[in-house]
Amino acid sequence: MASHVAASAFGHCLAMTRDEEVATRLAVVAVRTGGRTLGVVLGHARHQALAAVAAEQPPPAALRPGAGPADVAWALAATRPPLELALVDLSGRHGLGRAGLGIALRMTPSAAAERVAAVARSWDAELDPALLASLGPGDCEGMAGVLAGRPMAGADDLLAVAGDVADHTTGCPACADRQRAMASVRQLLAGTPLPEPPWQVAVAASGSRLQPPVPPPALQPGGRGRGLRRLGVTIVVVALGGAAALVTVAGGDDGGREKSLMALTRLPSDTGSLQLVPAEVPPAAGQVALTNRSGAAVAWEATGDAPWLEVTPPSGQLEPGAEQVLVLRGSPPEGDVLASVRVTGDDGSAAMTAVAGTVEHPPDLGATADGCRVTADVEDEGDVVLTLHWRVNGTEATGSMSAPVDAKSTATMPPALAPVTWWVSAVDGRGNQARTPDVVVATPC
Numbered sequence: 001m002a003s004h005v006a007a008s009a010f011g012h013c014l015a016m017t018r019d020e021e022v023a024t025r026l027a028v029v030a031v032r033t034g035g036r037t038l039g040v041v042l043g044h045a046r047h048q049a050l051a052a053v054a055a056e057q058p059p060p061a062a063l064r065p066g067a068g069p070a071d072v073a074w075a076l077a078a079t080r081p082p083l084e085l086a087l088v089d090l091s092g093r094h095g096l097g098r099a100g101l102g103i104a105l106r107m108t109p110s111a112a113a114e115r116v117a118a119v120a121r122s123w124d125a126e127l128d129p130a131l132l133a134s135l136g137p138g139d140c141e142g143m144a145g146v147l148a149g150r151p152m153a154g155a156d157d158l159l160a161v162a163g164d165v166a167d168h169t170t171g172c173p174a175c176a177d178r179q180r181a182m183a184s185v186r187q188l189l190a191g192t193p194l195p196e197p198p199w200q201v202a203v204a205a206s207g208s209r210l211q212p213p214v215p216p217p218a219l220q221p222g223g224r225g226r227g228l229r230r231l232g233v234t235i236v237v238v239a240l241g242g243a244a245a246l247v248t249v250a251g252g253d254d255g256g257r258e259k260s261l262m263a264l265t266r267l268p269s270d271t272g273s274l275q276l277v278p279a280e281v282p283p284a285a286g287q288v289a290l291t292n293r294s295g296a297a298v299a300w301e302a303t304g305d306a307p308w309l310e311v312t313p314p315s316g317q318l319e320p321g322a323e324q325v326l327v328l329r330g331s332p333p334e335g336d337v338l339a340s341v342r343v344t345g346d347d348g349s350a351a352m353t354a355v356a357g358t359v360e361h362p363p364d365l366g367a368t369a370d371g372c373r374v375t376a377d378v379e380d381e382g383d384v385v386l387t388l389h390w391r392v393n394g395t396e397a398t399g400s401m402s403a404p405v406d407a408k409s410t411a412t413m414p415p416a417l418a419p420v421t422w423w424v425s426a427v428d429g430r431g432n433q434a435r436t437p438d439v440v441v442a443t444p445c
């Protein structure tokens with residue numbers, strides 16, 4: 001499993017960056033952060049690779065003379081926006097189920113599937129005729145006329161003729177048959193085997209298997225449409241003349257949490273020149289204000305003490321009385337979250353804000369039926385209990401589903417029931433629930 005995760009992370013990063021050294025570096029980060037869950041690791045690989053290609057454009061994918069259809073497909077794919085390539089690669093080449101794809105893209109499974117389907121339609125319409133052009137006219141004189149005298153050396157040449165090829169194919173049954181028989185650009189990409197991962201990636205993957213996975217960042221801010229719930233806890237931090245801060249936790253909470261909050265807020269007090277407001281923020285993306293209350297300029301540095309917590313900007317200089325907004329980003333793991341942002345100044349002052357609350361991730365769930373046999377796809381950060389429900393003539397019944405293997409779980413409905421309505425529910429160890437939409441089957445399965 002670890003080796004498949006390593007090969008997938010490296011393969012995706014290599015497809016995106018086309019640079020083995022860069023892909024190795026990014027894949028190591030992805031497997032270290034993502035743990036052992038394929039969808040989570042690929043989500044981090046996707047995030048790393050998209051950031052890398054946004055910062056530095058990958059080299060163009062050149063076409064060697066005599067290149068095979070798969071080489072042509074990859075060269076054509078490289079002309080598309082990196083996000084499209086990421087979606088096609090993630091959906092086609094790594095054996096992610098619907099739920100796994102949702103996790104990798106940090107969307108609901110259905111939103112992820114819709115997004116991939118939209119890209120697939122445009123690739124089939126715009127790239128497949130270019131691929132057909134690369135295969136030559138075949139026996140069609142009309143196509144020979146379309147391609148005559150057109151350069152075919154690179155992906156751009158093929159795309160330049162693709163519109164004319166598509167027009168011809170629409171009116172030519174022979175060429176339409178050829179295109180239908182031909183593997184599409186997406187199928188050729190999906191059929192490209194994953195490369196052997198470099199040892200650095202394999203070692204990082206085997207070392208990270210026991211670590212809890214950190215959810216990948218969203219594709220776009222707010223892209224997941226999934227709320228982060230907070231406990232009803234109010235935390236008041238009072239600075240006492242430079243001494244240790246006093247922390248009061250109001251609400252039904254356990255002593256362990258209070259104790260760790262005490263430890264968290266023991267240092268540093270914010271009676272120096274730097275002040276951070278507010279003293280506590282929830283784990284959802286937020287911001288805090290840093291103020292220089294002294295009469296002299298202060299150079300400062302900010303850090304988050306959790307691996308998922310990113311503070312932007314990480315450093316700067318503040319004139320007397322000036323204020324700087326620090327943006328907090330990150331995808332905290334499920335459960336009680338307790339972290340802090342600390343700012344230190346070159347005048348010896350320091351300030352801190354606690355990042356505290358509870359994060360819940362409901363299971364990502366999808367299901368399909370083949371006859372009476374229902375297969376559920378589920379991804380969650382912990383164990384999940386799955387139940388198959390069905391209803392006939394207003395009477396509901398349930399059956400337990402097998403324990404998930406590779407995120408897949410099955411159960412069978414009794415035959416000869418119709419019309420039957422079925423759905424699957426999932427509950428994780430934290431009580432978070434998910435269920436699939438009702439499916440109505442008119443004829444007995």
Ligand SMILES: [Zn+2]
Nearest residue numbers: 140143172175
């Ligand atoms: Zn034709």
